[in-house]
Amino acid sequence: MPELRKDPIIDRWVIIAVERGRRPHDFVVESEPPSGAFCPFCPGNESKTPPEIAQWGRPANEPPNTPGWNVRVVPNKFPALTHEGALDRQGLGMFDQMNGIGAHEVVIESPRHDWDFASATPEETRDILGAYVARVAALREDERFVYTLVFRNIGTVAGASLAHPHSQIISVPIIPGQVKEHLDAARAYYMQKTRCVFCDVLRQELSMHDRVVEEDEHFVVLSPFAARFPFQLQIYPRRHSHDFTLMTPPEIEALGRTLSRSLHRIRETLGNPAYNMMVQSAPHEHSRPGHPEYWGTLPQDYHWHIDILPRLTKIAGFEWGTGFYINPISPESATEYLREATV
Amino acid sequence: MPELRKDPIIDRWVIIAVERGRRPHDFVVESEPPSGAFCPFCPGNESKTPPEIAQWGRPANEPPNTPGWNVRVVPNKFPALTHEGALDRQGLGMFDQMNGIGAHEVVIESPRHDWDFASATPEETRDILGAYVARVAALREDERFVYTLVFRNIGTVAGASLAHPHSQIISVPIIPGQVKEHLDAARAYYMQKTRCVFCDVLRQELSMHDRVVEEDEHFVVLSPFAARFPFQLQIYPRRHSHDFTLMTPPEIEALGRTLSRSLHRIRETLGNPAYNMMVQSAPHEHSRPGHPEYWGTLPQDYHWHIDILPRLTKIAGFEWGTGFYINPISPESATEYLREATV
Numbered sequence: 001m002p003e004l005r006k007d008p009i010i011d012r013w014v015i016i017a018v019e020r021g022r023r024p025h026d027f028v029v030e031s032e033p034p035s036g037a038f039c040p041f042c043p044g045n046e047s048k049t050p051p052e053i054a055q056w057g058r059p060a061n062e063p064p065n066t067p068g069w070n071v072r073v074v075p076n077k078f079p080a081l082t083h084e085g086a087l088d089r090q091g092l093g094m095f096d097q098m099n100g101i102g103a104h105e106v107v108i109e110s111p112r113h114d115w116d117f118a119s120a121t122p123e124e125t126r127d128i129l130g131a132y133v134a135r136v137a138a139l140r141e142d143e144r145f146v147y148t149l150v151f152r153n154i155g156t157v158a159g160a161s162l163a164h165p166h167s168q169i170i171s172v173p174i175i176p177g178q179v180k181e182h183l184d185a186a187r188a189y190y191m192q193k194t195r196c197v198f199c200d201v202l203r204q205e206l207s208m209h210d211r212v213v214e215e216d217e218h219f220v221v222l223s224p225f226a227a228r229f230p231f232q233l234q235i236y237p238r239r240h241s242h243d244f245t246l247m248t249p250p251e252i253e254a255l256g257r258t259l260s261r262s263l264h265r266i267r268e269t270l271g272n273p274a275y276n277m278m279v280q281s282a283p284h285e286h287s288r289p290g291h292p293e294y295w296g297t298l299p300q301d302y303h304w305h306i307d308i309l310p311r312l313t314k315i316a317g318f319e320w321g322t323g324f325y326i327n328p329i330s331p332e333s334a335t336e337y338l339r340e341a342t343v
Numbered sequence: 344m345p346e347l348r349k350d351p352i353i354d355r356w357v358i359i360a361v362e363r364g365r366r367p368h369d370f371v372v373e374s375e376p377p378s379g380a381f382c383p384f385c386p387g388n389e390s391k392t393p394p395e396i397a398q399w400g401r402p403a404n405e406p407p408n409t410p411g412w413n414v415r416v417v418p419n420k421f422p423a424l425t426h427e428g429a430l431d432r433q434g435l436g437m438f439d440q441m442n443g444i445g446a447h448e449v450v451i452e453s454p455r456h457d458w459d460f461a462s463a464t465p466e467e468t469r470d471i472l473g474a475y476v477a478r479v480a481a482l483r484e485d486e487r488f489v490y491t492l493v494f495r496n497i498g499t500v501a502g503a504s505l506a507h508p509h510s511q512i513i514s515v516p517i518i519p520g521q522v523k524e525h526l527d528a529a530r531a532y533y534m535q536k537t538r539c540v541f542c543d544v545l546r547q548e549l550s551m552h553d554r555v556v557e558e559d560e561h562f563v564v565l566s567p568f569a570a571r572f573p574f575q576l577q578i579y580p581r582r583h584s585h586d587f588t589l590m591t592p593p594e595i596e597a598l599g600r601t602l603s604r605s606l607h608r609i610r611e612t613l614g615n616p617a618y619n620m621m622v623q624s625a626p627h628e629h630s631r632p633g634h635p636e637y638w639g640t641l642p643q644d645y646h647w648h649i650d651i652l653p654r655l656t657k658i659a660g661f662e663w664g665t666g667f668y669i670n671p672i673s674p675e676s677a678t679e680y681l682r683e684a685t686v
Contacts, residue, residue: 003673005568005569006569007567007568007569008540008544008568008569009525009528009529009532009540009541009544010524010525010528011528012569012666012667013569013667014569014570014571014667014668014669014670015667015668015669015670016570016670016672016673016674017669017670017671018671018672018673018676022671022672024574024612024613024680025613025614027573027574027613027616027655027656027671027672080661080669092568093547093551094543094544094547095547095568095569147665149660149661149664149665151659151660151661151663151664152660153657153659153660156657157657158657158659158660159657159658159659159660160659168660168661170661172665172667176665176666176667177666177667178665178666178667179665179666181353182352182353185352185353185354186352189352197351197352198352200437201351201352201437204436204437204438208436224350225348225350225351225435225438226348226349226350226351226355226356226357226438227357227359228357230370231367231370269367270367270368270370271368273370276659276660276663276664277660278660278663278664279664280664307663307664309663312370313370314496314499314500314501314502315502315658316494316496316501316502316503316619317492317494317495317496317501317502317511317619317620317621318423318492318494318511318513320494320619320621320650320652321492321494321619321621321622321623321650322490322492322515322519322521322522323355323519323520323521323522324355324356324357324358324515324519324520324521325357325358326357326358326360326423327357327358327359327360328360328361328365328370329359329361329365329370330346330359330361331359333361337367
């Protein structure tokens with residue numbers, strides 16, 4: 001059973017996800033899965049994943065866990081957290097721990113092993129983003145979970161262990177410290193100014209226009225002012241909203257287009273770099289006063305967005321020791337290069 | 344000129360260290376420097392580094408920047424921050440920036456290219472730790488800097504760009520947000536209990552003894568309770584002290600032994616993994632009330648220590664999105680493996 005442990009000094013939890021029998025030298029192996037190797041996510045191999053939770057594309061009268069799907073959601077076979085059980089918080093002297101209850105799902109984004117989000121069709125992105133929205137909405141019904149993250153790891157350097165394109169969804173029973181820090185800062189700004197800090201950033205970026213890679217009616221793509229990573233991008237909805245599951249169908253369509261174009265710009269400009277993508281959205285709203293993880297959602301003060309981090313630089317001692325990152329290219333030059341890419 | 348920029352949402356600065364003419368595809372190249380390639384840190388090549396700041400081993404009557412040294416300190420040839428100039432803080436609409444003033448030095452740890460800290464002699468570690476102490480003490484005299492970090496990156500995955508063993512020292516004009524978070528938490532604990540939280544953790548770890556890898560009269564080596572990385576180690580001095588430059592000569596000798604043994608345990612247990620090592624010590628004490636980065640050092644509440652992070656796992660979307668890490672081995676098993684290593 002995985003375990004959550006809290007750092008005794010600061011508000012930071014860690015998942016201790018012990019895989020049985022893993023010995024020290026198993027950690028050092030670190031190789032790209034060979035192309036042509038067996039892929040559990042390819043159609044025909046549905047029995048090699050845990051039974052599917054949802055799918056898009058296969059007619060409802062056909063049996064589950066068979067080919068015919070366009071997008072398929074399954075539990076992670078090696079989950080970081082366990083779905084079964086009640087939360088159990090414990091002290092251990094001055095330390096705090098909790099059993100590792102949570103959800104860990106995989107969104108298989110296409111039946112095609114060599115599919116790429118950067119050249120996706122509108123129908124494909126609609127189904128994938130639809131899967132994100134549907135699964136996050138469903139996971140929120142579980143009162144044990146208070147925060148859910150949707151993310152994609154592309155490339156070994158970015159932590160992908162399988163090459164077949166997929167996203168992951170993790171629900172956790174606490175609001176992570178780093179998320180709280182952003183929520184608290186946005187709340188404090190809102191309380192002082194009665195304006196959303198993200199809306200203010202967006203307004204300033206649109207008027208300066210030095211870091212705006214592209215924009216349309218619904219979304220703005222920025223290379224953020226204090227980017228920690230070279231060519232880092234953020235995608236913000238123009239319409240203030242704290243929760244990405246509240247997107248309208250035209251917004252979902254527009255986001256698919258924008259996301260695919262942004263990933264295409266990165267591919268064009270940088271070759272095929274590894275990257276991480278995260279959907280940053282508000283915590284679950286069912287966490288109420290009295291709940292140990294109560295945060296008290298104010299829909300006005302948080303603004304959901306997507307972060308894309310190309311993994312071009314190494315995280316080294318200085319960054320680990322201080323949290324202070326060194327970015328070797330200015331967001332303004334990164335923006336110029338990314339704007340020039342043909343999409 | 345490098346630039347410091349503050350995240351508009353949270354208290355987090357970034358160094359934008361633009362290297363002129365670096366184009367997008369230059370970022371993607373990522374290879375181990377070939378063994379046998381020219382090494383600017385090897386004896387005989389002293390003219391290939393900026394002129395030395397200090398050295399240990401060469402008689403004082405011999406010319407500087409010539410062979411004969413055991414440890415040599417030089418400015419970083421590609422510094423993340425510039426040493427020359429006055430601090431200049433500016434606003435840019437709602438954004439905050441500052442010119443990138445700081446120090447960035449390199450401690451070349453041995454004339455031997457294939458030298459390894461894990462098998463160092465007591466004389467070698469004494470000179471290296473002596474260099475750390477001397478340089479940090481000197482950098483503190485500069486009133487522009489308020490925080491200094493000593494760190495080592497070993498292996499390409501951990502961010503090392505040269506294989507010749509070296510450490511780095513960076514001084515910055517702000518107290519980084521992550522450092523402040525630890526200082527604040529330690530201060531709050533001290534104010535409530537009139538005890539150092541690190542001393543309390545140490546006491547509990549020594550009495551439980553599940554995560555103590557080794558201990559002697561002066562130092563204790565732990566795999567921390569909420570380790571974010573597999574086989575992460577922390578070295579704490581038993582004697583409460585907020586500042587590692589206040590070590591006594593016997594403590595410096597003991598630390599050299601302990602550090603070298605710990606790195607040896609990691610090498611024995613895991614092969615030759617990449618790792619980062621950081622010396623976490625209190626901010627400079629000259630930062631006084633009225634100084635914009637005043638923190639107000641209380642020597643009682645912070646406890647310096649060393650962190651060693653073997654780089655065996657990838658940082659992926661979940662970690663970036665939440666700050667919540669997944670560690671696939673419990674610190675208790677890591678401790679058992681590391682204890683068994685022959686040293």
